[in-house]
Amino acid sequence: MKRPEPSRMLLLVTIALANVLWFATFSLAAGSFWIKIGVSTVLLAALSWWIRPVEKRQFRLSTRALLLGLLSAVVLYMIFWAGREISTVLFPFAERQIGGIYGKGAGTPRWMIFLLLLLVTGPCEELYWRGFLQDSLMERFGGRRGWLVTTALYAGVHLWSFNFMLIGAAAVAGALWGLMYWRTGALLPVIISHSLWSAVIFAVVPLS
DSSP states (O other), X not given: OOOOOOOHHHHHHHHHHHHHHHXXXXXXXXXXXXXXXXXXXXXHHHHHHHHSOOOGGGGOOOHXXXXXXXXXXHHHHHHHHHHHHHHHHHOTTXXXXXXXXXXXXXXXXXXXXXXXXXXXXXXXXXXXXXXXXXXXXXXXXXXHHHHHHHHXXXXXXXXXXXXXXXXXXXXXXXXXHHHHHHHHOOSHHHHXXXXXXXXXXXXXXXXX
């Protein structure tokens, strides 16, 4: 049975909602940043699943999916490590902005950040951004254009952080995960990559 194709209006509504949620997460001082972003991603994932559930085949567990997810997470971590070293030399504001990203976690235990990113935020972000939005856009505009538009939208919601380093990081990570999804047609390795990378870089071996 063919998955229902969401209308253009529905796609725009979810994109607008993502921007509202990211704006609220970054702008509202009250509450834990990591809990707020977790709740935001759960809402987006639940809405997108209600509109257009992801096919079971995209979650098929295999050695290839595990290895691709793990290796891409390691590669992405190394890219960000190198990017930090280079950017702090080239841009006077880079170290302060990177510190600002990690400062969002102040007051939240690392173990909680780790579990939220690994089990909630990482999987739910991929369910919406790649499993729903990119998949829908690739059907409408083709693989390459769907990937590029989704990457731009993913980086775009991070504009609400008003943090150049975070926006750039979202663009790089989103491009990699989007490319993986486009080329493999499978969501599981992308979820593994995103969840492991974010949990490690923010809660285990931070780059601050």
